[in-house]
Amino acid sequence: xxxxxxxxxxxxxATLDRIKRAAKRVGREVANGYDVIVIVSAMSGETNKLVGxxxxxxxxxxxxxxxxxxxxxENVTAxxxxxxxxxxxxxxxxxxxxxxxxxxxGAHGAARIKEIPSENIMSKFGxxxxxxxxxxxxxxxxxxxxxxxxxxxxxxxxxxFAAAFDAERCDIYTDVDGVYTxxxxxxxxxxxxxxxxxxxxxxxxxxxxxxxxxRSVELAMRYKVKLRxxxxxxxxxxxxxxxxxxxxxxxxxxxxxxxxxxxxxAKMTLVSVADTPGIAAAIFxxxxxxxxxxxxxxQNISDEGETDMTFSCPVDQVKRATTALQEAxxxxxxxxxxxxxDVEVAKVSIVGIGMRSQVGVAxxxxxxxxxxxxxxxxxxxxxIKISVLIDRKYMELAVQALHDAFELEKA
Amino acid sequence: xxxxxxxxxxxxxATLDRIKRAAKRVGREVANGYDVIVIVSAMSGETNKLVGxxxxxxxxxxxxxxxxxxxxxENVTAxxxxxxxxxxxxxxxxxxxxxxxxxxxGAHGAARIKEIPSENIMSKFGxxxxxxxxxxxxxxxxxxxxxxxxxxxxxxxxxxFAAAFDAERCDIYTDVDGVYTxxxxxxxxxxxxxxxxxxxxxxxxxxxxxxxxxRSVELAMRYKVKLRxxxxxxxxxxxxxxxxxxxxxxxxxxxxxxxxxxxxxAKMTLVSVADTPGIAAAIFxxxxxxxxxxxxxxQNISDEGETDMTFSCPVDQVKRATTALQEAxxxxxxxxxxxxxDVEVAKVSIVGIGMRSQVGVAxxxxxxxxxxxxxxxxxxxxxIKISVLIDRKYMELAVQALHDAFELEKA
Numbered sequence: 001x002x003x004x005x006x007x008x009x010x011x012x013x014a015t016l017d018r019i020k021r022a023a024k025r026v027g028r029e030v031a032n033g034y035d036v037i038v039i040v041s042a043m044s045g046e047t048n049k050l051v052g053x054x055x056x057x058x059x060x061x062x063x064x065x066x067x068x069x070x071x072x073x074e075n076v077t078a079x080x081x082x083x084x085x086x087x088x089x090x091x092x093x094x095x096x097x098x099x100x101x102x103x104x105x106g107a108h109g110a111a112r113i114k115e116i117p118s119e120n121i122m123s124k125f126g127x128x129x130x131x132x133x134x135x136x137x138x139x140x141x142x143x144x145x146x147x148x149x150x151x152x153x154x155x156x157x158x159x160x161f162a163a164a165f166d167a168e169r170c171d172i173y174t175d176v177d178g179v180y181t182x183x184x185x186x187x188x189x190x191x192x193x194x195x196x197x198x199x200x201x202x203x204x205x206x207x208x209x210x211x212x213x214x215r216s217v218e219l220a221m222r223y224k225v226k227l228r229x230x231x232x233x234x235x236x237x238x239x240x241x242x243x244x245x246x247x248x249x250x251x252x253x254x255x256x257x258x259x260x261x262x263x264x265x266a267k268m269t270l271v272s273v274a275d276t277p278g279i280a281a282a283i284f285x286x287x288x289x290x291x292x293x294x295x296x297x298x299q300n301i302s303d304e305g306e307t308d309m310t311f312s313c314p315v316d317q318v319k320r321a322t323t324a325l326q327e328a329x330x331x332x333x334x335x336x337x338x339x340x341x342d343v344e345v346a347k348v349s350i351v352g353i354g355m356r357s358q359v360g361v362a363x364x365x366x367x368x369x370x371x372x373x374x375x376x377x378x379x380x381x382x383x384i385k386i387s388v389l390i391d392r393k394y395m396e397l398a399v400q401a402l403h404d405a406f407e408l409e410k411a
Numbered sequence: 412x413x414x415x416x417x418x419x420x421x422x423x424x425a426t427l428d429r430i431k432r433a434a435k436r437v438g439r440e441v442a443n444g445y446d447v448i449v450i451v452s453a454m455s456g457e458t459n460k461l462v463g464x465x466x467x468x469x470x471x472x473x474x475x476x477x478x479x480x481x482x483x484x485e486n487v488t489a490x491x492x493x494x495x496x497x498x499x500x501x502x503x504x505x506x507x508x509x510x511x512x513x514x515x516x517g518a519h520g521a522a523r524i525k526e527i528p529s530e531n532i533m534s535k536f537g538x539x540x541x542x543x544x545x546x547x548x549x550x551x552x553x554x555x556x557x558x559x560x561x562x563x564x565x566x567x568x569x570x571x572f573a574a575a576f577d578a579e580r581c582d583i584y585t586d587v588d589g590v591y592t593x594x595x596x597x598x599x600x601x602x603x604x605x606x607x608x609x610x611x612x613x614x615x616x617x618x619x620x621x622x623x624x625x626r627s628v629e630l631a632m633r634y635k636v637k638l639r640x641x642x643x644x645x646x647x648x649x650x651x652x653x654x655x656x657x658x659x660x661x662x663x664x665x666x667x668x669x670x671x672x673x674x675x676x677a678k679m680t681l682v683s684v685a686d687t688p689g690i691a692a693a694i695f696x697x698x699x700x701x702x703x704x705x706x707x708x709x710q711n712i713s714d715e716g717e718t719d720m721t722f723s724c725p726v727d728q729v730k731r732a733t734t735a736l737q738e739a740x741x742x743x744x745x746x747x748x749x750x751x752x753d754v755e756v757a758k759v760s761i762v763g764i765g766m767r768s769q770v771g772v773a774x775x776x777x778x779x780x781x782x783x784x785x786x787x788x789x790x791x792x793x794x795i796k797i798s799v800l801i802d803r804k805y806m807e808l809a810v811q812a813l814h815d816a817f818e819l820e821k822a
Contacts, residue, residue, distance in 0.1 A: 016467055050487060056427055058494040065497070068505050069490035072483040076461060079480035083469040086476070094479050098509065099555060144510060 001125065004034040005170040007136065007158035010044035012173050012232035013077050016084075022173065022232055023084040026131055030090055035125045037165060039136040039158040040081050042073025047137075063108035067138070067148045071097070074135035074154070082133045092131035095121065097138035097146065102157070104139035104147045111139055111147035113156065116164035134161065152213030159216045163223035170220065170227050171241075172212060177231035178242035179204065179211055181408035182259040187400045189409040193257065197247045200257050201227075203351045203385045212244075220244065247353055255354035255361060256406040261399050262347045265295075266315040267377055267389055270325065272337035275307040282334045283309060283325070290324035292317050295347070296380040296389060309336075310378060312389055315343050345377060346395035349387040350402055362386050368405040374398055412536065415445040416581040418547065418569035421455035423584050423643035424488050427495075433584065433643055434495040437542055441501055446536045448576060450547040450569040451492050453484025458548075474519035478549075478559045482508070485546035485565070493544045503542035506532065508549035508557065513568070515550035515558045522550055522558035524567065527575035545572065563624035570627045574634035581631065581638050582652075583623060588642035589653035590615065590622055592819035593670040597810045600820040604668065608658045611668050612638075614762045614796045623655075631655065658764055666765035666772060667817040672810050673758045676706075677726040678788055678800055681736065683748035684720050686713040693745045694720060694736070701735035703728050706758070707791040707800060720747075721789060723800055726754050756788060757806035760798040761813055773797050779816040785809055 006029065008022045022038075029036050041047075050070045054061050078094040085092035100120065104111035121132045136154025139147045149156050155172060162170035177192060179201065184190040196204075198221035205214045211229055220227045226249075230241025247253070273279060280299070287294055292313050300308040313321055318341050328334045355361045362379075365386055369376060374397065378389035390398055403409065417440065419433045433449075440447050452458075461481045465472050489505040496503035511531065515522035532543045547565025550558045560567050566583060573581035588603065590612065595601040607615075609632035616625045622640055631638045637660075641652025658664070684690060691710070698705055703724050711719040724732055729752050739745045766772045773790075776797055780787060785808065789800035801809055814820065 016464065019468070053427065053487070053491055054494060057430070057491050058498045061494055062497055062504075065490045065494045065505055068507065069487050069494075072486045075483045075486075076464070076480050079476045080464055080468050083465060083472055083476045083480075086473055087469045093473075094476055096479065096557075146507075 001033060001035040003037060003165045003167040004029050005037045005039065005158050005162040005165070005167045007039040007154060007170065007172045008041065008232060009154065009172075009174045010041040010047070011175045013040055013081070014044040016080070018232075019077070019080055019084050023081060023088060023090075025173070025232070025236060026085060027088050027090050028236060030130045034168070036131045037121070037161050037167070038081060038131055038133045039154055039161060040074060040077040040133060041136050041154045042077055046073035046076070064145050067108045067146045071135070071138040071146050071148050074137050078133045078135040082131075085131050085133070090131055091129045092133055093124070093129060094133045094135070096135050098140040100134065102134075102139040102160075104141060104149070106141040106143060106147070108141070108145075108147055110150040111141065113139060113149070113160045116160055118164050122165070150213075150215075152216075155213040155216035156219060159219045159223070159225050159227065162225040163219065167225065170225050172227060172229045173232035174211065174229060175231065175233065176211060176229070177234055177240065178229055179244070179258075181257070182399055182403050183261060186261065186396050187403050189400075189403055191409055193242045195243045195245060195250050196257055197250055197253070197353050198244060199247065199384055200351050200353055201244045203349070203382070204258055204260050217244065221246075253354045254352060254406075255358045256350045256352035256408065257354075258351050259399050259402045259406075259408065260349045260351060261395050263392060263395060264315045265312050265345050265347045265389060266318045267310060267312050267342040267345045268318065268321060269308055269310040269340040270334075270336040270338075271308050271340065272306045273309050274335055275302040275305055279334070280309070282328070284311075286324045286328040286333070287321055290320050292321045292324065296378050296387065298378050298380075312345070312347065312378060318343055342377075344392045345389050346392040347387055347389055348395060348398045348402065349385055350406065351385045353384050355384050355386075364405065365402065368401050369398055372397055372401050412444060412446040414448060414536075414576045414578040415440050416448045416450065416569050416573040416576070416578045418450040418565060418581065418583045419452065419643060420565065420583075420585045421452040421458070422586045424451055424492070425455040427491070429643070430488070430491055430495050434492060434499060434501075436584070436643070436647060437496060438499050438501050439647060441541045445579070447542045448532070448572050448578070449492060449542055449544045450565055450572060451485060451488040451544060452547050452565045453488055457484035457487070475556050478519050478557045482546070482549040482557050482559050485548050489544045489546040493542075496542050496544070501542055502540045503544055504535070504540060505544045505546070507546045509551040511545065513545075513550040513571075515552060515560070517552040517554060517558070519552070519556075519558055521561040522552065524550060524560070524571045527571055529575050533576070561626075563627075566624040566627035567630060570630045570634070570636050570638065573636040574630065578636070581636050583638060583640045584643035585622065585640060586642065586644065587622060587640070588645055588651065589640055590655070590669070592668070593810055593814050594672060597672065597807050598814055600811075600814055602820055604653045606654045606656060606661050607668055608661055608664070608764050609655060610658065610795055611762050611764055612655045614760070614793070615669055615671050628655065632657075664765045665763060665817075665819075666769045667761045667763035667819065668765075669762050670810050670813045670817075670819065671760045671762060672806050674803060674806060675726045676723050676756050676758045676800060677729045678721060678723050678753040678756045679729065679732060680719055680721040680751040681745075681747040681749075682719050682751065683717045685746055686716055686718040690745070691720070693739070695722075697735045697739040697744070698732055701731050703732045703735065707789050707798065709789050709791075723756070723758065723789060729754055753788075755803045756800050757803040758798055758800055759806060759809045759813065760796055761817065762796045764795050766795050766797075775816065776813065779812050780809055783808055783812050
């Protein structure tokens with residue numbers, strides 16, 4: 001029998017009624033002829049409650065105990081889902097991470113999956129079991145202790161199972177009905193995408209379209225797992241949601257697939273930095289040590305051996321970045337005349353694999369923004385993405401203008 | 412280092428503050444020179460919540476999934492207790508049942524412990540760990556699935572660990588401060604016992620002094636584990652609580668140690684039963700099949716080949732017992748002229764190992780009751796216990812009179 005992986009997030013299993021609803025979808029796929037592996041999150045709110053307990057008990061907690069505590073919510077849902085399926089006469093049983101065993105490294109709190117042996121579950125499928133319900137987000141370390149995969153780790157669990165079991169598809173049920181051309185709260189013209197490539201999804205995921213954990217998309221791309229994102233709250237429709245797949249599975253790709261926007265950005269500039277070899281390392285080394293997520297970096301044209309260095313980072317890291325840079329200056333590791341920070345910026349990006357073969361996309365983007373009177377502060381590009389930093393107050397306007405200009409409202 | 416087992420029940424770990432309080436007691440025993448094994452229950456209310464989820468999902472649930480779900484509460488407390496101890500600079504870590512592994516049979520929901528290998532935890536003690544925090548109530552079946560030991564199973568877990576690790580003592584922390592000569596709600600003269608023998612405790616536990624799970628006392632008796640019951644809500648006192656120990660450790664035993672009372676009793680009588688061999692089996696077989704907990708049994712003197720058979724059972728089982736007996740009569744398996752039930756009775760018992768060597772204890776008990784005008788309906792005796800069934804309205808009076816007559820208020 002072909003294997004299908006179905007993952008249900010916290011809101012999709014928040015109550016016994018919702019678990020029943022999810023179980024009905026699983027039952028339907030069993031009727032369609034699949035052996036199904038269901039990955040479940042904890043009932044929504046449970047993991048946060050447990051994380052709160054741990055933080056209150058021990059601010060600098062032992063990550064091994066954190067994992068032992070916070071992984072328990074998924075065990076509850078897995079058992080309840082198996083029972084619900086059994087009530088529907090669907091042969092099912094639950095597995096906790098250590099029972100599979102889903103083997104990870106020992107990086108507690110953010111463990112990486114090493115191996116998922118499939119024999120155990122496959123042999124149960126062979127005996128007539130139709131659904132294996134697996135607690136998401138958790139695994140077991142080489143030392144035999146419970147690990148967790150980081151927030152959103154159940155997505156990664158699902159994709160890893162799909163790869164290990166050579167599943168036909170991995171369906172991620174969530175509270176949105178797919179991936180959109182842009183945030184529908186910014187423009188009502190936003191359209192659900194039927195398909196999107198892994199590469200594009202990765203750019204969108206890391207840009208704030210928080211539908212899927214980035215790592216799960218990377219994993220899906222590496223193992224060519226067909227991923228589908230769809231809503232557990234809509235009526236059953238075999239073609240629902242958005243399919244995330246390899247580029248070659250998308251017959252006609254548009255130049256631009258989506259417009260992403262992120263409001264939590266800040267721009268920092270070091271004025272009059274000595275333009276000498278190693279200066280970038282001298283600046284960004286201390287920032288990395290301080291845990292700053294530096295995103296875009298721009299170095300100005302050198303003028304009399306001096307230059308300005310501009311970078312962007314999350315707005316809530318500006319204080320820490322400032323401290324790190326001032327300390328590096330005090331220690332005479334770097335020199336600058338001024339440190340400017342602008343916390344009123346936003347990042348807007350257009351993403352599309354069609355860009356690779358099309359010239360003039362960046363020029364068109366800049367022209368659209370300019371005709372709206374929007375000043376571009378920083379530009380960064382990748383093969384399939386162009387990002388700009390602009391004044392935050394223009395963010396919605398920029399998204400709407402770009403969405404129109406690249407005709408994303410057209411199916 | 413000597414090993415001490417400390418068990419904290421649900422009310423003792425109901426909040427993070429209470430866990431901290433319990434951890435302080437553990438820290439004190441570490442300072443006293445012990446390697447400590449802590450057995451924890453789930454935060455009070457948690458297990459009931461999970462049991463409710465299972466019951467609502469699947470009334471005739473798969474016990475394996477039930478166990479997977481309801482065991483999760485203990486995992487949370489174990490991790491939080493370990494973190495709390497670490498915060499106090501006490502080296503500690505948590506173990507879930509499968510990690511020990513606490514091996515049980517496959518009787519899900521009421522599994523029995525087969526083996527507790529001690530190497531794993533002992534080697535950690537050898538490396539400087541001072542406290543092993545173990546999730547109570549749970550184990551692992553021969554098939555590698557999670558089992559639970561039945562309600563109150565954490566007491567049994569604690570005693571089993573004490574036996575496996577040859578612990579100096581097993582301290583059961585609960586919300587009462589020990590075992591009393593009788594229920595203090597019935598007479599203010601009730602005195603806390605300093606010591607009581609396993610045998611007496613077993614009789615009291617099965618008689619409604621719900622301080623300890625009966626199985627845990629049986630296990631302690633078999634492996635000669637010194638058990639202490641004490642309150643987690645009182646100030647620390649090395650001699651607090653009640654010690655439950657072997658008879659030979661009690662220097663001077665009183666004739667009667669305690670008076671137990673149970674209000675949830677019913678008396679049933681089958682009138683005019685044919686007095687033939689096998690009649691008792693014919694009556695009590697169907698009752699056993701129907702799950703009736705028959706307690707006391709009395710058969711009257713035979714009169715012209717007929718007799719009356721009287722027995723007691725929990726008051727909430729009278730209906731089921733009646734149905735079972737009427738069906739057996741309809742099937743012509745037994746015959747009786749009338750089936751009487753009296754649901755207004757109570758059982759009062761005196762318990763004491765000193766009875767064995769003392770004559771006239773029963774006579775004294777009957778005389779005390781008679782002088783209070785209390786009619787005895789049924790009598791049952793064991794080596795160290797005498798129980799009577801009386802009208803429920805006299806229960807408190809009987810307890811008070813017996814408590815006075817056997818001078819239990821004296822230390």
